[in-house]
């Protein structure tokens with residue numbers, strides 16, 4: 181039974197990248213309006229109680245479905261239930277989306293240095309899918325995205341690695357996936373280390389410095405804290421750093 185202010189969201193697709201990381205696509209019974217970078221609140225009923233958690237939206241507002249990239253927290257309340265969902269089963273999604281982790285338009289800067297740990301890539305994919313469509317429709321001036329995504333193993337990047345690698349054929353997007361445990365990933369030929377280890381190397385090389393770029397950090401709180409210090413030392417003003425912290429440690 182759906183209750184106001186929630187819509188029903190039917191699971192239409194799920195792709196597992198690992199045992200604990202999956203893409204979920206839902207169709208909602210009414211269209212949800214949002215800006216790229218914002219999050220939706222997913223919920224399930226548990227007796228009289230509603231278990232609800234925020235999730236950054238991967239899909240673009242132009243798409244006919246809502247997509248999420250979710251990590252299962254085994255001891256958590258909501259994610260184990262999401263893993264039990266079967267195709268066509270429903271959850272609830274709050275009818276209002278919120279969040280300020282959107283592409284900056286205030287600073288006048290058109291370079292965007294985007295840092296993510298694993299699922300923290302979600303808002304940037306929404307922004308990139310939307311930006312590509314806007315360019316195709318001639319509705320925007322190109323912005324420049326440099327996305328650095330960290331994971332332990334390459335399989336955690338899932339099919340988003342392929343999507344972003346393909347998008348990076350456009351000169352407005354650079355995608356740098358980096359793996360912190362390369363010894364367990366013998367075929368990996370890309371960047372190695374944590375996001376924090378490679379920010380300066382790539383930001384400096386690509387010209388995403390404090391005078392030209394906004395910075396964004398999304399996902400694991402420790403990466404965000406470390407990135408904040410690194411960006412501060414690189415003279416990024418506080419108001420040019422946006423953060424989306426997924427949980428408390």
Ligand SMILES: Cc1cc2nc3c(=O)[nH]c(=O)nc-3n(C[C@H](O)[C@H](O)[C@H](O)COP(=O)(O)OP(=O)(O)OC[C@H]3O[C@@H](n4cnc5c(N)ncnc54)[C@H](O)[C@@H]3O)c2cc1C
Nearest residue numbers: 233234235236249250251253256257258259299426427428
């Ligand atoms: C704005 C926002 C956007 C978010 N977007 C996403 C997203 O796109 N994808 C996504 O997977 N999660 C996202 N999260 C985290 C999500 O809201 C939940 O916290 C997470 O899915 C765990 O929910 P749970 O009910 O299973 O666990 P809970 O019962 O909420 O948590 C149990 C414990 O696990 C800790 N915890 C929560 N998440 C993690 C984690 N990933 N790793 C380790 N410990 C954790 C909590 O701090 C808590 O101590 C987002 C959070 C915020 C605030």
